[in-house]
Amino acid sequence: MHAARNAAPIPALLLLLALAACTPEQQAKGPAAAPPPPPPAVVTVAKPEVRTIVDREEYVGRFVATDTVEMRARVSGYLASIDFRDGQRVTKGDLLFTIDKRPYQASFDQATADLARAQARLDSASADLVRSERLIKERNISEQVYDQRVAAKRDADAQLASAEAALRRAQLELDFTELRAPVTGRIGDRRVAAGNLVTGGAQGNTTLLATIVSLDPIYFEFTMDEAAHLRFARLQRGAGKSRDGLPLELKLLDEDGFVHAGAVDFVDNVLDQSSGTIRMRARFDNAADLFTPGMFGRVRMAVSQPYEALLVPEAAVLSDQSRKIVLTVTPDNTVAPRPVTLGPAVEGMRVVRAGLKADDTVIVNGLMKARPGAKVNPQPAGAPPPGAPGPQGTPVGQSPAPGQPRS
Numbered sequence: 001m002h003a004a005r006n007a008a009p010i011p012a013l014l015l016l017l018a019l020a021a022c023t024p025e026q027q028a029k030g031p032a033a034a035p036p037p038p039p040p041a042v043v044t045v046a047k048p049e050v051r052t053i054v055d056r057e058e059y060v061g062r063f064v065a066t067d068t069v070e071m072r073a074r075v076s077g078y079l080a081s082i083d084f085r086d087g088q089r090v091t092k093g094d095l096l097f098t099i100d101k102r103p104y105q106a107s108f109d110q111a112t113a114d115l116a117r118a119q120a121r122l123d124s125a126s127a128d129l130v131r132s133e134r135l136i137k138e139r140n141i142s143e144q145v146y147d148q149r150v151a152a153k154r155d156a157d158a159q160l161a162s163a164e165a166a167l168r169r170a171q172l173e174l175d176f177t178e179l180r181a182p183v184t185g186r187i188g189d190r191r192v193a194a195g196n197l198v199t200g201g202a203q204g205n206t207t208l209l210a211t212i213v214s215l216d217p218i219y220f221e222f223t224m225d226e227a228a229h230l231r232f233a234r235l236q237r238g239a240g241k242s243r244d245g246l247p248l249e250l251k252l253l254d255e256d257g258f259v260h261a262g263a264v265d266f267v268d269n270v271l272d273q274s275s276g277t278i279r280m281r282a283r284f285d286n287a288a289d290l291f292t293p294g295m296f297g298r299v300r301m302a303v304s305q306p307y308e309a310l311l312v313p314e315a316a317v318l319s320d321q322s323r324k325i326v327l328t329v330t331p332d333n334t335v336a337p338r339p340v341t342l343g344p345a346v347e348g349m350r351v352v353r354a355g356l357k358a359d360d361t362v363i364v365n366g367l368m369k370a371r372p373g374a375k376v377n378p379q380p381a382g383a384p385p386p387g388a389p390g391p392q393g394t395p396v397g398q399s400p401a402p403g404q405p406r407s
Contacts, residue, residue, distance in 0.1 A: 039377065044365035045329055046381040048310040050358055053346055055231075055304035061222025063284075065213035065293040067183045072208055073099060073200035074176040079192055079209075086189040090181040090212065097179040097209055099198065104174040111163070111170035118163035122156035129153045176200070185214035213293050216286040220250065220262065222299060223277035231303040248282055248301035252290075258300050260284060310356055311349035316364045317342065326356065327363040327370050329378045335363070335370045 077099040084096050132149040135141045181187070188211045192198060198207040224232065236246065245265070249258035266281040282299060284291060291297075317340070318325050325337045338360070343351030356362070361378065363370050370376055 040333065040375040041369035042366060042377045042379060043329070043363045043370050044381050045361045045378040046313075046364050048312050048352065048356055048358055048360060048362060049349065050308060051311055051346075052306050053309050053311075053351065054302045054306050055344055055351075056300050057224075057228050057303050057344075058298055058300045059222040059224060060296065060298050061220055063291050063293050063295045063297065064219045064221050065185070065215070066217060066219055067185065067212075067214040068293075069182050069212045070208055071096065071179055071187075071210045071212065072206040073097070073179065073198045074202075075099060075104065075173050075200040076198065077103065077177065077200070079194050079196050079198050080177075082190055082194050084187060084190075086187075088187060089215075090185065090187050092181055092184045094181045095178055096181055096187070099177040099179075099200075101174060101177045104170070104177055108167070108170040108174045111167040115160070115163040115167050118156070118160040122153075122160045125149070125153040125156035179209065181212060183212060183214050185212050187212045215289060215291075215293075217283050218286045218291045218293070219265075220282045220284060220291075220297060220299060221279065222282075223272075223275070223279055226271060226276050226278070228303055229271070229278050232301075235303060235305065246301060248299050250282075250284065250297050250299045252295070252297050258298075262299075264301075309343065310352045310358060311346060312352055312356070312362050313364050314345065314348060314350050316362055316367070317350055318367065326352075327367060327372070328356075329361045329363060329376060333375050333378060335372050335374050335376055337372050 079097060080100045081098045082096070083098065084090060084094070090096065128149045129152075132141060132146045136143065136146045190210055191208050198209065200206055232246075245263050247261065247263050250260040250262060251258045252260075262282045262284040264280060265283040268279040271278045312326060316326050318327070320337070320339075323339050324342050325339050328336050328338050330336050338355050340355035341353045343353045345351075363376075363378075364381060366376075
């Protein structure tokens, strides 16, 4: 009982000793004050840029040769010689392969002789008919004999025509023993070595000897979705131009810019129902032999008339679930999110089609520090950051000390 009664005054005594140790100023302030709130976050702001632009779409495709020819023999025989190097450029008319000519030369000589024989028969039949016409007038031969000689003349005419056709055929087969380049381009490697028997003709089992692809000019094929095709068609209709001949630009996989100029020269007449796309083709000059059939590339083409648009930096656009937003600053420095409808990217900027006005103030830097509804300290883009020395040595965003001139 006595121990509990003596322990009660001890906390009160400790409190009195603590108050006695405090200075008079601390005793006057009373309890400790709460810490001041943090200053508003510093963000960089800018107005949307107004610029006249043209909507452009980009598509990936690949190059294809304007002409691709498989070299196959038209006559059968042993391959006598190969007259090119694998992979070389060839010109239309260059000799590439030679098939053994001797059998076809013999056939040609025989056809020549048959033609001479048919010509001799025709000459004889013509002479007999001339005499028969004179004798029939003098009644020295019967009409039956005359008719026979007329028939013989006609038969000789037919035999001569047949011999001439056989000679032309023999000449063609002899000419077909030399395979010449049908187009100018680059030939691949030989598929058959000299000395092998090659099968020719018009059937499907002919021997493939080599393949030639033309290189200059060259085609670039790509596909366009239905929505872009509609914009493209309306653009051409509004300009009063044909859909062929539309200029476009191309870049290769190792290039930074679209540095190659070409033009659309073909648009397919139907859309692919399975993919909802339409096939298009552009034509490019390839005098430098830079493009190769099968190579990938990317083309860019205009799909709108020039118009004025608002642009903001790509970094200013945020994703909020399924929509895009930008953070704006109200006149009282409050952060306000704005849902926007975006257009294409233009040189690191993004076109804003809806949701923003030209006089809005957009946060372009410091987005992670800005919260919707919170106050911020907006700084114009390009201004020195707060705390940096100003023109008079005073940190930006702070008032000069008493007696110091204002900047």
